[in-house]
Amino acid sequence: MTLPVHVQEDLIAAAREVCAKAYAPYSKHRVGAAVLTQEGNIYQGCNVENAAYPLCVCGERNAIAKAISEEGPSMQLKAVAIINGEEKVCTPCGACRQVISEFGQSTQVIYMGAQGWTSVPIYTLLPGVFEFEPEVA
Ligand code: ZN
Numbered sequence: 001m002t003l004p005v006h007v008q009e010d011l012i013a014a015a016r017e018v019c020a021k022a023y024a025p026y027s028k029h030r031v032g033a034a035v036l037t038q039e040g041n042i043y044q045g046c047n048v049e050n051a052a053y054p055l056c057v058c059g060e061r062n063a064i065a066k067a068i069s070e071e072g073p074s075m076q077l078k079a080v081a082i083i084n085g086e087e088k089v090c091t092p093c094g095a096c097r098q099v100i101s102e103f104g105q106s107t108q109v110i111y112m113g114a115q116g117w118t119s120v121p122i123y124t125l126l127p128g129v130f131e132f133e134p135e136v137a
Contacts, residue, residue, distance in 0.1 A: 011110060
């Protein structure tokens with residue numbers, strides 16, 4: 001499923017807007033993300049770094065946390081757009097690929113790839129995603 005161009009453009013614009021708010025004093029690598037939920041809402045998130053580096057949080061996961069906070073645990077993603085401050089190649093990290101998959105394995109991921117803007121379903125970026133399988137009684 002490919003999203004209409006104007007929807008993709010809206011998401012990229014929302015990601016670009018929030019990218020300017022990133023807290024990235026250490027890496028200087030600002031990232032903005034915008035998620036479109038199945039309910040039709042858009043939520044934005046930027047990366048937030050910390051002096052204790054492992055505590056840094058990516059923009060994608062911040063946007064997803066915001067979406068869950070607003071829509072609740074049944075929230076499902078339709079699309080995610082990601083951009084960095086330089087508007088250069090910026091793909092979601094492995095942790096974010098796993099988290100995006102949790103909320104919709106067909107989520108469309110829009111990012112700046114080596115060949116320009118790219119839009120692909122998350123399952124192509126994270127084949128063999130980890131899934132929790134409850135124990136059989
Ligand atoms: Zn990430």
